[in-house]
Amino acid sequence: MTRTRRATTGIIALALAGIIFVIPFVFIGLQAGKSRTEAAMLAFSLPKAWLFWDNFVAVVTARDYQLLLAFFNSSLITVLSVAALVVLSAMVGYVMQRRPSAVTGLAQIFLLVGLMMPPAVVPTIGLLQSIGLFKTMTGMILIQIAYNLSFSTMLYRAFIATIPRDLDEAARIDGAKPRQIFFRVILPLLKPVTVTNIVVQSIAIFNDFTGPLYYLPGRDNVTVQLTLYNFQSAYATQYNLLFMNILLVTIPPLIVFIFFNRQIVAGMTAGAVKG
């Protein structure tokens, strides 16, 4: 492709992406900076006076700094469940892809069920309670692992299919044990898909709303999506604070993305196939 052509395509794409994908966020940002009455007019306009900081303080201090607690809780749930998910689902995806057998066939069916079936909420609450995990962070983390396992495993399985078996064979011939083959040879090769997985799962879990609503009730257990919900129902007219809350809740996933973005691009282009 010529220099001009790659520049033109890029610029046209940027302009379109700017209109389609960026304007809604600009709107959120503008609303978050307005006064209550101005935000209620819903116009796409600059705030007459920027009340960004005032709105920020109002949202953060609402209900005894509930938002800060929520950020802590959500982050803890997200980090721990994603860490467990990465290891567990890579192991499952690996064996499932490499070894067609009755067991992996069964596992495949059960995981497909997990992708399809909406979770049965009330029976799950009863079960969590009988094993003492209802209303606990541990319970919530385990639920997130269970609910996101299928997707995570599918992603690994699809990717592992692109890694040649010769690699495992070579390691095996060198005398490596199964555990060593997986953790030393395969897992490092999964880095690109692991990055994708971490980004996607941590966002899904951080943004999950119904899970904490049902399995993690209580004021001390509040998560960030619930703070958004509180603003929606309690301050329905305060669009400025509502949009400020949307903005704040978007920041942690954004940080994750910025942090991993370079690795995604690098992983995709260079590291994906080594065989």
Added chain:
Amino acid sequence: MPRLHKDKMRTDIMARIAQTISRSDSKATAETPDITERTAAGGETTRRRRPSPYPHWFLLPAAIIYTVLFLVPTATSFWYSMTRWDLKTATFIGFENFHQFFSEPFLVQGLVNTLIYAALTSAMKTVCGLGLAVLLTSDIVARGLLRAIVFFPVLVSTIGVGIAFTVMMHPTRGVFNVALASVGVAGPGWLTDPALALFSVALVDLWKGVGLATLIFIAGLSAISPDYYEAARIDGATRLQQFRRITLPLVRPATVTVVTLSLIGGLRSFDLIWAMTRGGPGFASDVIASVIYKQYQAGFYGLSTAGNVILFLLISVIILPLTVWFQRREVEQ
């Protein structure tokens, strides 16, 4: 001591799962080791056959969590679907809930809506996702920035996106219609026109979800060795030919993933519809998942669980044949 009893049952279940796993392990073909033999022989050096490099115990930790927290409640929900249930006592009433569910006047519309919504969002995400992925793996300026922009909506909470777009789609004051009015077009009632509401939500779903499809496609495209394109160029293939003969077939695993996931997501879709229209106006954008949720809210727990089971069956009827078909094609190739 009902709790003790329950716990014991659960342990039994887990033991049985573990047994099943190890049993079929020993049943499997030649490359599988015989676990009892190996243990009896007392060490790796003296074993007769090398174990599979892909041991089944890799599945175990995940299997335990998944079984206890997902499969067991799901299985019991089948029973609850045949009861009139107030969360404390469940009275068995056979298939009455299912009969009731199908006499629900909006289920048929909800069913059609679900299929339209799933097919539409899945198709749009696949086509747009692949298109964007091709563009974003080609050699253009600001590629990294563009990738980030397209992926960004995936990060935002569904509730947040729903609220923001609902505000922007306001029929008189919303950004969309104000912009349309400024060029002399009377904008539609995006979410208030019953004929349009479902499609408006589907568009927002595409906006929010296409980044993930693009990401999966980019992963798939990056896994294609540049050598193929090099060879094709040497043979004088056009870009379109390269796309059809190399990209499309080799990106298949990614396509399968995107189609399957977005189809299932579309069939189950609930959050965004609920955040934007709550199934309205009236019942115009109701899908099965929202009908189920309304029954649940109304306290019809058995009925709602029956709805769950119906949704499950519907999804199975669509996805399972599709998966089998995909896998057969994969084998054929």
Added chain:
Amino acid sequence: MTRHTLIRTCAPIALASLLACGPASAQTTLTFLMVTGSDSMAAAEALAKAYEAKHPDVTVEIEARPGGSEGDNLIKTRLATSEMPDVFLYNSGSLMQALKPETALLDISDLPSQAGVAKDFKDVVSAGGKVYGVPFGTTMAGGIFYNKDIYRELGLSPPKTWAEFMANNEKIKAAGKVAVAQTYGATWTSQLFVLADFYNVQKAVPNFAADYTANRAKYATTPAALKGFEHLAEVHEKGLQNPDFGAATYEDGLAMVATGQAAHYPMLSFAVGALKQTNPDDLKNLGFFSQPGDDAAQNGLTVWMPMALFAPATTPNKEVARDFLDFVASVEGCKVGMSVNTVQGPSVVQGCDLPADVPPAISDMLPYFKEGRTAPALEFLSPIKGPSLEQITVEVGSGMRAPAEAAALYDEDVRKQAKQLGLPNW
């Protein structure tokens, strides 16, 4: 625990809350589940504070839950799983009946303060002759808010019949104003014309509630009951609504009628609370009248009983919970609530009179009560209310479904509810 560790454990907590570690011995924490929403939350906090002042050994901890049907769901789940806080706010009437009060709730019939609570209210928080709840807030009414400035400008007077109401609407429309604000962006607001018409239904068919519960009367086949649906359709057909009726929210509706963009807004009187926050200066321009029927001589108001505080049967703090509820139902507790919460109508606690400075929309209600021209809303007389009413009324009010067909559809919806409740004759 040694003193040393006690101090160590207490220090950080004490930073957060000075009360937490007081004379540690007999401190009881009473948990209290409220609905989010600043107005009732303020009343709950004031009640908690007043109670803590009287009982220093008790700490009241308030937890918020979402409102609406999502909140209903949460309440039912928590009760079923014995996770319910010691005291909680919930609807009186049929919703409370759906909680299975005989087994799930604490019997508080013998609280001293019950003597001063109106029988009308006790009826709607009782089951099997036992009382389970105490009133939280005041009564409210369903009817029509109107803008007094517009009425004055156009020389109109509050209508006594539906025909007069429509005549007023035509004049308002001719004057270039929105006659009736409708806000289907908040679907629940679409039900008002049907629900607030119940006084008229009962006047025409005195046995309707009982027959309806017993599966002998239907909305579709009772002309008086069908009227509410027809009114809703008529308002849409005649183009009396605001152009963005499909997306406008409850807050938009309040703003429209308060600022004179619209002349009428059918709503429950609790809207005064929200108006006090959003449009305090416009409250004096707002009046209120009952939904008119066919006969001017039979004009009256449909009334909602206050919500109630309940305690779950499983609470470990039975005595404290009972004592707290007793306080809430006393004249003193009622006054505490009234001092922060917005008055939506007369109180059901004897001796707890309204302050003199209530807004005109509230004082407009008082004659109906004084003259006995009130009837409780259907939801207090019958345990069955179909869950889809709000979607159906949106359809009727948007011209998507004819009133007769909608009423028949609603009858179907009701049948499902009756079956779930296991009512006889369904």
